[in-house]
Amino acid sequence: MNIRDYLSKSLMQSSVESYLYDINKYKKNNKNADKYDYQKVMQYIEIVRNEHSVNNVKRVIASIKKYYDYLIETGKRKDNPVRAIRIRDGKANPIQLQDLFTEKELQLLLIPRIERYPFLTKRNKIIMGLLVHQGLRIGEIENIKITDIDLEKATIQIHKTGITKERNLPLKAEQILLLYEYINHDRNQLKTWRNNENALLLGKLGTPIRKEDVDYLISTYQKQSKKKLTATTIRQSVIANLLTKNNDLRVVQYFAGHKSPDTTEKYRQTGLNALKTAIDKVHPIR
Incomplete structure (x- = not known):
């Protein structure tokens, strides 16, 4: 089962395309995404948060969650590192890079x-x-x-x-x-x-x-x-x-x-130097 088939089981076709776009972008900019832990994923999400609206960030997080659920479903991973992440508003984490x-x-x-x-x-x-x-x-x-x-x-x-x-x-x-x-x-x-x-x-x-x-x-x-x-x-x-x-x-x-x-x-996860390094390496918004 490929990831498109997996997403189609629970999402409308329009949502499948949107999720696939976010997932492919995430994988493209994070070569070892399948092995990422919570902190690594949060570094990527923090970068996205500094460039996009809250609604877009929520969609990206939902897409990434589905990606890791798919890896679990196909036996490629035992855990979802971002299962518990929630963004209720624009200031879910008060520690902002900028x-x-x-x-x-x-x-x-x-x-x-x-x-x-x-x-x-x-x-x-x-x-x-x-x-x-x-x-x-x-x-x-x-x-x-x-x-x-x-x-x-x-x-x-x-x-x-x-x-x-x-x-x-x-x-x-x-x-x-x-x-x-x-x-x-x-x-x-x-x-x-x-x-x-x-x-x-x-x-x-x-x-x-x-x-x-x-x-x-x-x-x-x-x-x-x-x-x-x-x-x-x-x-x-x-x-x-x-x-x-x-x-x-x-x-x-x-x-x-x-x-x-x-x-x-929390300060380690959003540390300035760590995130600047992540920005230099990842450049997710291109």
């Missing part, structure tokens, strides 16, 4: 610049450093206390949130001096009677920073990039870059504060 930054691009966010409010210069550098070096969420940055900083051990304690775990992360050398100067000088200038005595990062009115403050700071860097720049895309990029360096999954999971290794694994 939103990720390379390490070099992230480092550009740390280049010194003239601030509108000079007395916030060190504070702003600290915030950007926590985003780029530690990959923190905004909620985690808001909750940092002075007592969470250990300059002697060069570490920072990150408190747990509703979706991330508590962890102790190393500080970069440049962060240590910056934090020392900020805590002992700049922060004292910002303090007011309204201040929470232990909050590390303060706004220009002396109150603890809020999410809006961090969002605004990040937005002032947007003109440097054509990609969407947010705390989320910065964090996703930091995690993905760590995985592309072949860091142990458990180490990256701890670094990110993920409660499950499955959450961390």
